Each structure stands twice: as structure tokens, then as C-alpha cells.
Amino acid sequence: MVIAGRTARRACRSGLLWGVIFGGYVASSALGYATTYPTVAQRRVLAGEFGSSPGFNALFGPAHQLQTVAGYTVWKALGVLSIVGAVWGLLTATRLLRGEEDAGRWELLVAGRTTRRGAAAQGLAGLGVGLAVLLGVTASIVVVVGRSPKVHQPAGASAFLAVALVGGAALFVVVGALCAQLAATRRQAATYAAGVLGASYALRLVADSGIGLAWLRWMSPLGWVEELQPLTDPHPVALVPIGVFMIVGAAATVLLAGRRDLGASTIADRDTAAARTGLLDGPTGLAVRTARPGIIGWWVAIAASALLIGLVAKGAGRTLAASSTVERALARLGARGTSADAYLGFALLIVAVVVALLAVGQVTAARAEEASGRLEHLVVRPVSRSRWLAGRLAVAVGAVLVAGVLAGVGAWVGAASQGASVSAPALVAAGLNLCPPALCLMGLGVLALGVVPRAASGVVYALVGWSFLVEVVGGVVGSNRWLLDTSVFHQMAAAPAVAPDGVSAAALVGVGVAAALVGGVAFVRRDLVGE
Amino acid sequence: MGAPAIRTEDLSKRYGTVDALVGLDLEVAGGEVVGYLGPNGAGKTTTLRLLLGLVQPTAGRAELFGVDALRRPVEAHRRLSYVPGEATLWPALTGRETLHLLARVQGTVDEAYRDELIARFELDADKKVRAYSKGNRQKVVLIAGLMSRPDLLLLDEPTSGLDPLMEQAFRRCIHEARDHGQTVFLSSHVLSEVEALCDRVGILRNGALVEMGTLAEMRHLKALSVEAECDGTPPDLTGVPGVVSSEVAGHVLRCQVTGSVEPLLQVLAASGVHQLLSREPSLEELFLAHYGPGPAPAGTTGAPARDD
Numbered sequence: 036m037v038i039a040g041r042t043a044r045r046a047c048r049s050g051l052l053w054g055v056i057f058g059g060y061v062a063s064s065a066l067g068y069a070t071t072y073p074t075v076a077q078r079r080v081l082a083g084e085f086g087s088s089p090g091f092n093a094l095f096g097p098a099h100q101l102q103t104v105a106g107y108t109v110w111k112a113l114g115v116l117s118i119v120g121a122v123w124g125l126l127t128a129t130r131l132l133r134g135e136e137d138a139g140r141w142e143l144l145v146a147g148r149t150t151r152r153g154a155a156a157q158g159l160a161g162l163g164v165g166l167a168v169l170l171g172v173t174a175s176i177v178v179v180v181g182r183s184p185k186v187h188q189p190a191g192a193s194a195f196l197a198v199a200l201v202g203g204a205a206l207f208v209v210v211g212a213l214c215a216q217l218a219a220t221r222r223q224a225a226t227y228a229a230g231v232l233g234a235s236y237a238l239r240l241v242a243d244s245g246i247g248l249a250w251l252r253w254m255s256p257l258g259w260v261e262e263l264q265p266l267t268d269p270h271p272v273a274l275v276p277i278g279v280f281m282i283v284g285a286a287a288t289v290l291l292a293g294r295r296d297l298g299a300s301t302i303a304d305r306d307t308a309a310a311r312t313g314l315l316d317g318p319t320g321l322a323v324r325t326a327r328p329g330i331i332g333w334w335v336a337i338a339a340s341a342l343l344i345g346l347v348a349k350g351a352g353r354t355l356a357a358s359s360t361v362e363r364a365l366a367r368l369g370a371r372g373t374s375a376d377a378y379l380g381f382a383l384l385i386v387a388v389v390v391a392l393l394a395v396g397q398v399t400a401a402r403a404e405e406a407s408g409r410l411e412h413l414v415v416r417p418v419s420r421s422r423w424l425a426g427r428l429a430v431a432v433g434a435v436l437v438a439g440v441l442a443g444v445g446a447w448v449g450a451a452s453q454g455a456s457v458s459a460p461a462l463v464a465a466g467l468n469l470c471p472p473a474l475c476l477m478g479l480g481v482l483a484l485g486v487v488p489r490a491a492s493g494v495v496y497a498l499v500g501w502s503f504l505v506e507v508v509g510g511v512v513g514s515n516r517w518l519l520d521t522s523v524f525h526q527m528a529a530a531p532a533v534a535p536d537g538v539s540a541a542a543l544v545g546v547g548v549a550a551a552l553v554g555g556v557a558f559v560r561r562d563l564v565g566e
Numbered sequence: 567m568g569a570p571a572i573r574t575e576d577l578s579k580r581y582g583t584v585d586a587l588v589g590l591d592l593e594v595a596g597g598e599v600v601g602y603l604g605p606n607g608a609g610k611t612t613t614l615r616l617l618l619g620l621v622q623p624t625a626g627r628a629e630l631f632g633v634d635a636l637r638r639p640v641e642a643h644r645r646l647s648y649v650p651g652e653a654t655l656w657p658a659l660t661g662r663e664t665l666h667l668l669a670r671v672q673g674t675v676d677e678a679y680r681d682e683l684i685a686r687f688e689l690d691a692d693k694k695v696r697a698y699s700k701g702n703r704q705k706v707v708l709i710a711g712l713m714s715r716p717d718l719l720l721l722d723e724p725t726s727g728l729d730p731l732m733e734q735a736f737r738r739c740i741h742e743a744r745d746h747g748q749t750v751f752l753s754s755h756v757l758s759e760v761e762a763l764c765d766r767v768g769i770l771r772n773g774a775l776v777e778m779g780t781l782a783e784m785r786h787l788k789a790l791s792v793e794a795e796c797d798g799t800p801p802d803l804t805g806v807p808g809v810v811s812s813e814v815a816g817h818v819l820r821c822q823v824t825g826s827v828e829p830l831l832q833v834l835a836a837s838g839v840h841q842l843l844s845r846e847p848s849l850e851e852l853f854l855a856h857y858g859p860g861p862a863p864a865g866t867t868g869a870p871a872r873d874d
Contacts, residue, residue: 315659409655412668418671563620
């Protein structure tokens with residue numbers, strides 16, 4: 036039971052943290068709604084506007100009973116937390132199953148009394164414990180919030196909401212575990228699982244975009260979670276496909292684990308290849324070569340999500356034009372337009388987060404080079420640490436800028452194809468406008484890399500998560516200005532709803548450059564450290 | 567050759583409260599093959615990481631061919647290669663791609679020699695690194711280190727994971743390097759390996775250099791572990807020439823012998839032995855025999871960066 040114990044310990048720690056975040060998100064949505072829209076009339080207006088907006092329905096899932104705290108909370112939390120949970124689930128599962136295996140930590144254990152199949156089953160059991168902790172913490176907070184007089188929900192209904200909120204995480208823990216058996220490395224497994232998540236989201240989005248394809252919802256794991264409709268119109272029957280999927284997926288994971296060798300993949304992967312040495316002339320070329328598959332994946336994800344947002348922009352914008360409440364909510368985010376541009380200004384915030392994830396991912400990749408000892412092969416040769424780091428950062432900055440252009444072009448293609456009145460240069464500018472926050476976070480990541488290398492990846496992902504939650508929760512609920520200012524996304528103008536703000540963009544990039552310089556100096560002067 | 571290949575002055579490294587290396591004064595002349603011995607955690611890897619500028623010293627300085635190894639690492643690294651004891655490489659690259667990359671980064675490569683090394687170590691260079699065993703990954707870093715024929719080879723337990731046949735190939739390479747006038751600094755915890763290759767040996771214990779000299783001068787360290795199972799009570803070995811430590815457990819006697827084993831054999835033969843085992847002692851046993859238990863070596867000091 037060593038593997039089960041190890042996996043459970045690490046999954047629990049993470050489950051505990053994310054349970055608090057899930058619960059906090061629900062609490063802030065529910066209590067914030069009650070405070071921001073205290074009267075029935077205000078709530079009716081809000082429901083009328085959002086409830087019929089295909090654009091918002093497509094992005095976050097359909098809204099039911101927005102005139103109630105319960106309906107608003109579910110609409111606000113379920114779509115977002117399903118995706119956040121799914122990302123958590125697939126990363127946790129691939130890291131704890133495949134990552135541990137790749138690092139060779141299972142070799143000793145599996146050479147003993149444990150079979151490969153047993154090891155996989157134990158890993159799944161450990162992940163199950165982590166999920167239980169996530170569910171337990173989320174449910175505790177949600178039930179407590181439900182007892183507040185402003186919210187007023189029975190404990191049973193609150194508990195069912197918690198189950199639904201954790202549904203995405205549970206499904207994608209299984210997807211991650213299964214992909215860990217199919218792929219040859221942790222990174223490849225995470226890429227496969229992210230592809231499944233992207234397809235699920237796209238199916239759900241099309242199903243909810245109001246074009247008569249609602250049945251597609253049953254084809255998507257995220258659609259099942261949405262079908263649960265907690266609080267507003269509970270459909271426990273949707274737990275059936277979720278349960279079946281998890282059982283079948285877990286069984287397939289254990290079965291496949293027994294059929295392959297430790298460290299090998301199920302899907303055939305070529306172990307030999309002719310030498311392609313075009314890029315391998317130095318540390319920067321190596322960075323391009325090793326980061327390329329991941330970066331292309333991010334580019335595809337960014338272009339595709341911008342395209343989808345563009346596709347629904349016209350319909351969403353029309354609804355916004357007739358809305359005063361929404362306009363006020365958006366005004367807090369900085370948007371003032373009342374057309375498709377206003378919607379795009381708001382929706383591109385989500386793409387900004389993805390661009391930021393691409394950026395900080397490059398910092399954690401650099402740290403992984405150091406932690407694994409691969410960096411040593413370069414710096415024991417005539418390569419300075421500063422040259423290595425500068426090369427990697429140049430590749431990362433290039434990847435971020437291209438991502439910005441792709442976001443703008445994607446949104447334009449989507450919006451223009453539906454006949455929305457948007458201009459291509461304005462949308463490309465809006466896409467590039469997503470880069471400064473990402474570059475700022477990247478610079479802060481380099482600072483963390485230089486000063487607290489072992490904690491660097493935790494720090495950068497915490498910064499992204501914090502910025503996202505503060506901006507999305509705080510922006511709609513209307514919270515403290517100082518709190519909002521701690522989010523890098525809040526410093527970004529909501530282009531194309533408003534013109535990109537050159538001053539704040541320069542300030543963001545300036546902070547990033549300064550942090551990167553300090554971090555770079557610290558990195559050059561310190562000891563190289565392992566994991 | 568001018569400046570010595572390696573020269574350190576009072577080189578020290580402290581991790582938290584643990585002294586990994588204390589006041590190391592070391593000089594290795596150009597063309598020498600020097601062994602660097604010590605049990606795990608003695609500070610061998612720390613020494614090499616300091617020489618390479620991978621970690622910063624707490625005190626002292628280090629020069630490689632007269633170039634400050636800490637302030638001007640890029641210049642110092644032009645003339646050396648380093649082979650670590652445990653190789654993590656880029657899993658998606660093939661062996662050949664890895665060698666190409668490291669040759670370009672190094673700036674020099676003897677391509678004919680590289681191909682000869684690939685053949686000699688029987689490396690399937692078109693395989694991806696992730697499909698290699700530990701031994702094959704070790705071959706890649708060994709070939710990468712040797713193929714540029716550097717003036718100085720810094721080797722940190724380079725044969726870990728290699729089978730005995732490949733160890734022979736490695737020894738041949740080191741002999742060739744010596745014939746080429748290259749300097750070799752070989753860290754190891756295998757006495758026989760150092761014995762077969764090195765002119766001079768330094769011995770490290772708890773972060774301090776306790777011995778430095780030629781192999782002839784180290785003769786007093788050479789010993790044999792003997793285990794004898796006697797018919798009756800084992801004989802008392804006090805006063806038997808060459809026996810440096812002995813212990814008795816029931817009918818079994820264990821001891822270490824330096825110099826000739828003949829006096830011991832005579833005593834044993836007289837007291838009825840029905841089984842006799844002898845082998846080269848591990849370095850740890852040698853240290854125990856020679857220096858006594860001493861303060862426990864700080865287990866984690868040698869390789870602070872690789873604690874997993």
C-alpha cells in the first residue's frame with residue numbers, strides 16, 4: 036500500500052487547498068449576489084438579460100432562475116469550477132501516476148511484491164482519497180454558506196451542489212489516469228488529457244449555443260456535470276453517465292497498466308528516430324526544440340477558444356445592448372461599449388488567463404531543466420547561465436506574442452463570420468493586449484526562479500490563480516479596489532470594448548522586466564538546486 | 567603546460583549547518599591522472615560542483631589552468647569536460663541528437679573519435695533517450711565527455727550503471743587520454759578502479775582531505791577482508807602481523823589484513839578452518855579499519871542537489 040499512501044498524501048494536500056478555493060468561490064458568488072442585487076426587481080432585470088444571452092450561455096453554460104441566489108450561484112460557479120476542477124484533476128492524476136513513474140520512483144516498488152496492475156490500482160485509490168478530501172472541504176463550506184439567511188438552502192441541496200462542482204475534477208482524474216497509461220511521458224499524458232478536456236468543452240459550448248444541437252451535451256463529460264442542474268432543478272440521473280464513465284475509465288486504467296511495461300506507452304511511440312539536428316546548435320535552439328510541441332498545443336487552444344468566443348459575440352453583444360445591469364457589471368471590468376466589442380472585451384479575459392498559463396509554463400519548464408539536472412550538461416560547457424536563461428525567455432516572449440496575435444485573429448474570424456461589426460486591426464490589437472499581463476507574470480516567475488527556486492512553480496501558478504479569481508469574482512461582485520489592483524488582469528484594459536491602454540501595458544511589462552532582471556541576477560549567482 | 571590543471575585554495579562549502587567541504591587545498595598538474603576517493607557523502611561531488619561553478623563556495627578559490635573557475639566559468643569550461651555519475655538527459659532527443667547538441671555547445675569535437683566511441687561502447691545512437699536504460703544514458707554522457715578530447719576530464723563516479731565489459735572500455739579510454747597528455751580527475755568510491763587508472767590519489771573524509779599521495783604511498787591502505795569459519799572457537803589474532811581489526815561471532819571470524827596474509831593463514835590452519843572467504847574490502851570498511859568509526863559522515867552532504 037506504499038503507492039496508495041504516497042499518492043493519497045500528495046493528492047490530499049492539493050485537494051484540501053482547492054476545496055478551500057472552490058468553497059470560497061461559491062461563498063463569494065452567493066453572498067456577493069445577495070449584496071449586489073438586493074431587490075427582486077434588480078434580480079429580474081439581471082435574469083432577463085443573462086438568461087436569454089446565447090453568448091454567455093455558451094461560455095458558462097445555460098442560466099436557470101437567475102433571479103434567485105441559488106440560480107445565480109450555480110450559473111456563476113458550475114461552469115468555471117468544472118473546468119478549473121478538470122484541469123486540476125488531469126494535472127494531479129498525470130503528475131502523481133505518470134510523473135512518479137517517469138522519475139523511476141515506482142521501479143523499486145513494482146519490483147517487489149506489487150504488480151504493475153496493483154500499482155495503478157493503488158495510485159487510483161490514492162487519487163480517490165484526494166478527491167474525497169476535495170469534495171469534503173467544498174461540501175463543508177457550501178453547506179455552511181447555504182445556512183446563511185441570505186442564501187437559505189437545505190443541507191441536502193448544498194451537498195448535491197458540492198458533488199456537481201467536484202464532478203469535473205472527478206471525471207478528469209480518471210481521464211488523466213487513463214491517459215497516463217496511453218502515453219509515454221507525463222507531459223504527453225497531460226497533453227492527451229487536455230485534448231479530451233478541450234473537446235468536451237467545445238461540445239458543451241456548441242450544445243449550449245442555442246443552435247438546436249442540445250443533445251450534444253450528452254456526448255460531453257462537462258455536459259453531464261451541467262445536466263446535474265443542482266439547486267435549480269436537480270437531475271441526479273446525470274450521475275449515471277458520470278459514475279459509469281469513472282468506473283469504466285478506472286477499470287481500463289488498471290487493465291492497460293498490466294498490459295504495458297513500466298515506463299512504456301500503450302499507444303505506439305517510436306523509440307528510434309533519424310537525427311534532426313537543425314535546431315540543436317545551442318541552448319536557445321534546444322529550448323525551441325523541446326518547448327515546441329507544448330507551445331503549439333497552447334497556440335491551438337488559444338486560437339480555438341478565441342474563435343469560439345468570436346462566433347457567439349454578435350448574439351451576446353445584442354443582449355448586452357439592451358441591458359443596463361450587465362453594462363454596470365461590465366463597467367467595473369472597464370468595458371463601456373454596448374456591442375459585440377463589449378462582450379469580446381469581457382470574454383477575452385478568459386483567453387488572457389490561457390496566455391498567462393502559456394507564459395508561466397515556460398518559467399516552470401526552465402526550472403524543470405534545472406531541477407532535473409539537464410541544465411548542468413549545458414553550463415558545465417562554455418555556456419553562461421545568463422545566456423541560457425535569456426535564450427529561454429526570448430523563446431517564451433515570442434510564443435506569448437504569437438499567442439496574442441492568434442487570439443486576435445481567431446476572435447476576428449469567428450465574429451466576422453457571423454456578420455458582427457468588428458475591425459480586424461482592433462481585434463489583433465485586443466489580442467496583443469492580452470500579452471502584457473502574461474509577460475508581467477513571466478517576469479515575476481523569473482524572480483521566483485532566482486530567489487526561491489524550489490517554490491517557483493507553486494508561486495507562479497498561485498499568482499495566476501489569484502489574479503484570475505480576484506478579477507472574475509471581484510469584477511462582477513464589485514469588491515475592494517486595493518484587492519482588485521493585486522490582479523494583473525485588472526490592470527489590463529478590456530479591449531476591444533475600450534482602447535488598449537498603453538500606459539498600463541507598459542507598466543505591466545516594466546514590472547515584468549524589472550522582476551526578471553532581479554531574478555536573473557539572483558539565478559546567476561546562486562547554487563543550482565535539484566528538486 | 568604552465569599553470570596547474572586544478573588548483574584550489576581553502577575551498578569550502580557549507581549547506582546550512584553541514585560542512586560539505588572544509589578548506590580544500592588541492593593541486594593537480596597538467597597530464598596527471600588523479601583519483602579522488604571517499605565514501606558516499608564525503609564531499610567528492612561537492613568538490614566537482616564547486617570546480618564547475620554549479621555551486622558557490624562559502625570560502626576559498628579555485629583555478630582551472632590558471633583561470634578563476636568561479637568568476638570566469640565560461641572561459642574555464644572551454645578546456646574541460648565533466649561526466650556526472652547520474653545522467654538525466656532530454657527524453658525526446660535521440661542519443662545522436664544529444665551528442666550533436668553537446669558537441670556544438672562545447673565548440674570542439676573529434677568526430678572520428680566520437681564514432682569510434684559509439685562503436686566501442688556499443689551504443690544504439692538512434693534510440694530516443696527515454697528508451698535508454700540507465701547504463702545507456704551513462705554511455706551517452708561518457709562519450710559526450712570524451713569526444714572533444716578536452717585538456718581536463720572531470721569524472722564523478724562515471725562507471726555507475728555500466729556493466730563490467732563497458733567498464734573495461736572506459737578504462738581503455740582513460741589510458742588513451744593519459745597517452746594524449748590529458749589531465750584526468752576521477753572521483754570514485756571503488757578502490758580497484760582508482761588503482762588501475764591513477765598516478766596519484768586523494769582521500770576525502772567528512773569534507774576534509776585526509777590523504778594525498780601516490781599509490782605506493784597509499785600501500786598502507788591496501789587490505790584484504792577475510793572471513794573464516796572454524797571447527798571450534800576461532801583463534802586469538804592479537805599480535806598476528808598484518809591483522810588490523812578482527813571480530814568473532816560464534817565459530818565465524820572476520821578480520822582485515824594488510825600486507826602478506828601468510829601469518830594469518832598459518833594461525834588459521836593450525837586451528838582447523840573448514841571455510842575461508844577473502845575479498846577486497848569496500849572503501850567504507852577500509853576507512854573504518856584505518857581511521858576508526860569517527861564522527862558519522864553527514865549522509866546528505868555529498869550531493870545536495872540530488873536528494874531524491
